[in-house]
Amino acid sequence: LNHYILEAKRQNIALELLESERKYVINLSLILKIKATLQGPDVKRSTKERSFFPNSLRYLVQQHVDLLHALQERVLSWPRQGILGDIFLKLTNDENNFLDYYVAYLRDLPECISLIHVVILKEVEEEIKSDLYILFFHIVQRIPEYLIHLQNVLKFTEQEHPDYYLLLVCVQRLRVFISHYSLLFQCNEDLLIQKR
Numbered sequence: 131l132n133h134y135i136l137e138a139k140r141q142n143i144a145l146e147l148l149e150s151e152r153k154y155v156i157n158l159s160l161i162l163k164i165k166a167t168l169q170g171p172d173v174k175r176s177t178k179e180r181s182f183f184p185n186s187l188r189y190l191v192q193q194h195v196d197l198l199h200a201l202q203e204r205v206l207s208w209p210r211q212g213i214l215g216d217i218f219l220k221l222t223n224d225e226n227n228f229l230d231y232y233v234a235y236l237r238d239l240p241e242c243i244s245l246i247h248v249v250i251l252k253e254v255e256e257e258i259k260s261d262l263y264i265l266f267f268h269i270v271q272r273i274p275e276y277l278i279h280l281q282n283v284l285k286f287t288e289q290e291h292p293d294y295y296l297l298l299v300c301v302q303r304l305r306v307f308i309s310h311y312s313l314l315f316q317c318n319e320d321l322l323i324q325k326r
Contacts, residue, residue, distance in 0.1 A: 133288070136286045136287070136288060137210065137211070137212075139286040140212060140283055140286045140287060140293075141205075141208050141212060143279065143282045143283050143286065144201075144204075144205045144208060144212060144214055144283065145205060146279070147201065147205070147214070147279045147283075148198075148201045148202060148205045148206075150275065150279070151194070151197060151198050151201055152198060154194060154268065154272060155191075155194050155195055155198050157265050157268050157269075158187070158190065158191045158194060158265075158269070159191065160261075160265055161183070161187060161262070161265045161266075162187070162188075162191060164258060164261065164262055164265075165182070165183050165187075167258075168182060168258075182242055182245055182246055182249070183242055184234065184235045184238035184239055184242055185234070185238060186231040186232070186234040186235045186238065187235070189227075189231050190231055190232070190235065190269070193221075193228055193231070197217070197221065200217050201214075201217065204217065211291060211292060211293070212293070213292055213293040213296065214280070214283055214293060214296075214297070215280075215293045215295075215296025215297040215298075215299070215300055216296055218276065218280060218296075218297075218300040219296050219299060219300055222300060222303045222304065222307070229273070229307055232269075232272075232273055233311060233314070235269060236270065236311065236314040236315065236318055237314065239266060239270070239318050239321075240317065240318065240321055242266075243263070243266070243321055243322070243325060246259060246262065247259075247325065263322050263325050266322055267319070267322045267323075270315060270318045270319055270322065271319075273304060273307065273308060274308055274315070276304060277301065277304040277305065277308060280297055280300050280301050280304065281301055283297055284297045284298065284301060
């Protein structure tokens with residue numbers, strides 16, 4: 131019985147992860163929509179529009195759309211011993227630039243925020259600005275969120291489960307990544323909270 135309870139728990143957490151990925155992809159596409167509206171004639175041509183937004187955004191959107199599809203395929207046809215670890219193992223692999231693009235994003239963000247703050251000052255756009263900061267904040271938080279999701283799955287995974295070792299490695303990789311760039315995460319979080 132216990133075994134079945136664990137499997138049910140794992141499936142629920144997998145569904146939560148899928149749902150959070152779906153919302154995240156929607157948020158990312160919202161940023162691109164805002165980006166498109168800011169490319170309008172109002173913005174002074176002298177300020178290169180692209181510098182308002184981290185260059186890695188386009189790539190991240192593509193990566194997360196792919197991830198969403200992979201998760202959907204896996205989670206919606208969840209077999210008795212569902213596996214998630216391999217998806218994140220591939221994503222956090224050194225050959226994959228996924229985490230590098232998050233580093234690039236965190237590095238570019240402070241400059242983008244100060245530009246947005248200075249250039250987009252019109253009253254009308256105050257709410258656009260605070261929306262943007264909230265959306266930017268979601269991106270800063272995404273990798274730590276994956277860590278929490280995967281730790282949760284791991285908690286309900288028996289050691290004999292084929293997913294156990296895969297998850298263990300993913301959790302380890304994400305922990306190392308987050309602690310390695312903890313200052314970068316902290317700086318961006320503080321900046322966004324302060325601006326909001």
